[in-house]
Every structure is written in structure tokens, then in C-alpha cells.
Amino acid sequence: MSIITSKREEVYSEIKKALNKAKKKEILKFNVLPDFTVEVPRDKTHGDFATNIAMLLCKEVKMPPREVARILIENLENVDEWTEKVEIAGSGFINFHLGQKWLYKVLPYVIKEGENFGKSNVGQGKKIQLEYVSANPTGLLHMGNARGAALGDTLSNLLAAIGFNVTREFYINDAGNQIENFGKSLEARYFQLLGQKADFPEEGYHGEDVVATVKNIISEVGDKYLNVDSVLRREFLIQKGLEEKITNIKNDLARFGVEYDVWFSEQSLHDTGAIKRIIQELQDKDLIYEKEGALWFKTSQFGDNKDEVVVRANGIPTYFVADIAYHINKFERGFEKVINIWGADHHGHVARMKGAMKAQGYDEKKLDVIIMQLVRLLRDGDVVRMSKRSGQYITLSELIDEVGKDAARYFFIMRNPDSHLDFDLDLAKAESSDNPVYYVQYAHARIASILKASPEKIKNIELINFALLKEETELNLIRKIADYPEEITEAALNYEPHRLTRYAQDLASAFHSFYNSCRVLTDEKGLREARLGLVDATRITLRNLLLLIGVSAPERM
């Protein structure tokens, strides 16, 4: 429990106590206590915490809000012990000024916690699963996959930090139509590279990477498969091709700092009969009918706007039913929460997947789908057009080469997933103040060099007199640090990783301001030690934060 959270709760419960006291005395007459807020006001002159309770209550008690506020304040107990000043402001806000004492407790707490600062047990060890990227293994990872990777990994880190037991998972679409297509493409390239005539399938994968894959296969087995049965040849090429593609995907993601606990194969759902089982179960529930030779699932009964095919007329199950089987599998593994990160082009899939879970007797509320909008790439101010089919796209690997892992990850989580993302390659590459990543990392490097230049190391934080920190920039920095645990919790629970970059910016800014107005390594020993403590607490916070985002915290730049 962080200091600021406990402080807020203290204020909250004191207000409640006062209200109940006034109610008992029949000065305020109300039935149910409204759901009021206690928040840190935007404007510092409005104190450390503010509540809107008076405005919410005014109607029921039939008094002007400021009058309600006055009564409430009168009924607060031992106000002087925990506040410096309580005032009524604006149309009826009550502002609590707590003084600075509690702020000084923040720093020793942070230093003692170290890398645990910000962590909590809000999640209580509950099992939670995140599935992200899950790109088709028929090609390389593109910008959209990269955004999903950065978001998914950061969100996983966040949830783990607040005490959830997180499983990170990649679903490999190694079955279905696109694999057939992949096989045809490989086969055509195989013929072509061996000097044979072959038409390349129109719907095939035109990318250069497919050519490279086939070249690798040829260097291994030569023309051995030129004259075998086409079915066997394709089977072999697909197996080899998938192996290489999946290895590539794993390597690229690893370079991006993204590691998975589970790589789940779609094919395995066919092999184990899980898909057949689902279809049977749906049939038993009378949720399946036949039309034009295909089997349809009555998804419209569950909020979808039309029914969906689960088995095609040619007898091959669709991606949809495989995905249902996969999600049932997730629930069977006992996750209390299942989170998917999908691109906006899959949003139509959400309602029917939830419907399918409901049809199978699972609580669809346990399935959260984060839809992220698509990425647009900008170079020299122009949009770079991308298309996977045509093979024209910038890969994750190329992106890392060009702008580096740190900048790429930072940029991807800077935006709300709901927002379209314009990825400005030139800005991401800029080694200047324009680049928000450097701005934050610079603060960390600067701290490292102060600590290095310091004549003494902090040994016993108990002996430091933090009350010597009285400058406005010092107090601002402490307040910002104190916000950190709450920021982490909010970002995690609301699935909002982008809050982290904003906070990072603010924290770095508060530090730079402090640095410019206060000399750390001053001759006064007491003040120097207090400031070193402040600097160290800033370092710990910055470092923990960057770690969550998957960006390095450099000692030097």
C-alpha cells in the first residue's frame, strides 16, 4: 500500500465519519451516502486532496452545497492532527491541505522498497491470460503486430506488477486456408527457383521473404521434391516454411523484448479433436443448422448481426470455430480473466466470440478484447503504404534496425489503443529533445552521473533529514514520485499502458526542473544527503517505470 493511497483512504473515511455524525445529529438528512470522490486536484493551490461530496449531497439535504460543506467540516474529528488547512472553494469543493509532513515519509519508503516500489498485490495471484500479436506465420511481423507486441507485453508487465499471475500467449494460425495458400506460394517459388515454369497463385504471398524461405529449403534439400506427389511436396514445404517463419517471429519478438510463456498451435486443436467436439456440443444445443452445404452457428442469437459458418461446404472447419475451441481451451485452463489484443480489422469478431463463450456456458465478461486501431507509418511527412499480400511492408525487424527497440516500444504505447497511431519514423530516430524517449532516458542518465560524482553513498536513510527539502521543485518531484504506485495500478486495471509514457514525461520533467533550480552536490552536508535521497528515489521510480515499458534505463547516453 503506497503512502498516497493510504492517505487518500484516510481522508475518505474521515469524511464518511463526519457525514454520519452529522446525520445522527440530524443536521444533515439523507438516506444513502452518494458515491463521492476524493482526488488530487489539478491545481496545487486547491490542496492535496479535494472532494465533491457537498455538491452531490446538496439536493437531497435541501441546502446549498457550500452550506453542506461547512457542516461537514464542523463535524470532522481532530482536524488539526492530520491537516494543515481545510477550506471550501468554488461551488462547494472541500479542499484538504495536508501540509508537508507526510510527503517526507515518501522518500525513505521508496528507497527501502527499491525495485519493489510500485508493485502491489491488487491482483491477489489470480490467473490471467493475455494473447497478443498471434500473427499469421506465413510472413514477417509488420507494424500492426509490433504495436500489439508492445501493448501486450507492457500490459502483461503491468498486471504482473500488481500481483496477477500472468500467462503470455501467442496463437499460431498454422492451419486453415491461408496455410493452403502459403503452401501453393512456396510450391510455385520452389518450381521457379529450380528453373521450372510455374504460375504464382494470385491470392498467394508475394513477399520476398517467401522467396528467401524457399531458397533456404532448396539449399537444404535441393530438387528432391521436384518430382514427388504435389500433396506430399506441399506438406513438406509447409512444414519447413512454418518452422522457419515461426523461428523468425520468435527471434524478432525476442529482439523487441517480448517473450511468451505459451505458443499455442491452431493445428493442435484439429489434431486433438477439440474442434469436432465443439461442433458436436453446439449441435447438441441445437445451435447449428445446415444451409447450402455448410454448417452455420446461430450467432445472431447472441448479439451478432448474422449467423456464421463453422464448417464450409468442403468440410473444412473455419477459423472462427477453431478460435472458439481455442478460447474454450483457455477457460478450461482456469483463467479468471482472458484478454485478447486484436487489430481493428477484427472488431466484428468480438461480439460473436463473446456469444460463443456464452453459448458454451462461460461468463463472457471474463473475456476482454482490446481493439487497437491501425498504425500508419510516416516517413518525411508522407504516409508509407503497406500491404502484406503484395509483400510491401516494413517489418518489425527493420523497424528495430532503424529506430531501435527503446524508441519503437515507447512510441507504440504512447497512444491509447483506441486511437489511430501515426508512427513518425523521423521523430523516433531523432537524437534530440524532440524525441520523448530520450528525454526520459536522459533524466535517468543524468541521475546516474550525479550519484557517481557524489562524495558519499547513502547508507542509513533513517539519518537523513528530508524535511530540509523545501523548494517548490523539490516538493513537486516528491509528489510526482508518490503518485507512481497509483499510476501503475490504474494503468493496469484499466488496460491503459499509454498512461505510463505520460507519467514518465511528467516525472522526468519534474526532475529536470528540480535539477536546474537546486544543486544536489552542495557543501551543506544535511541538505546534500536529503537531495541525494530524493535523486535516488527518482532513479528508482524511473527505472521501475522504464522496465515496465520495456525500455532500457541507461547510465550513460
Add this chain to the structure above:
RNA sequence: GCGCCCGUAGCUCAGUGGAUAGAGCACUGGCCUCCGGAGCCAGGUGCGUAGGUUCGAUUCCUAUCGGGCGUACCA
């Protein structure tokens, strides 16, 4: 047509049922004999439009306009 997301500063984006709506970039001017100037300080414009709910709406609801995506026996 229908469904989902978005519309906030010149640009890229945060944010909130409440008190003066923020940040970065861009533009202008200042700041190191001293811990890293990749820094700091100062400067100004905006919630697409129209209704409704509310003590209070940029936020919630409805309509409308604009952009993206979906609406496959692709995934």
C-alpha cells in the same frame, strides 16, 4: 444501408460529470565561472455541429457532418 472506433491547439495526441481543458513538436525570447544544454524558464490559440439529461456537459444521451475499419464458406 447496418455495426464498431475516432473527431480537443498549426501538427501528433492526453484528459475529465465539476473550480482557469493539458503535454510534446513547431514558432519567439531568455538561462551554465558550478552535479550531463539530449536540460531549464517565459510567451497563445482549441473540445466538429445542433439539441437533450444535470446544480454543473468537452465528458453522458440523441441527431447530424467528417475520417478509419468491418459487414467473406479469408484470418
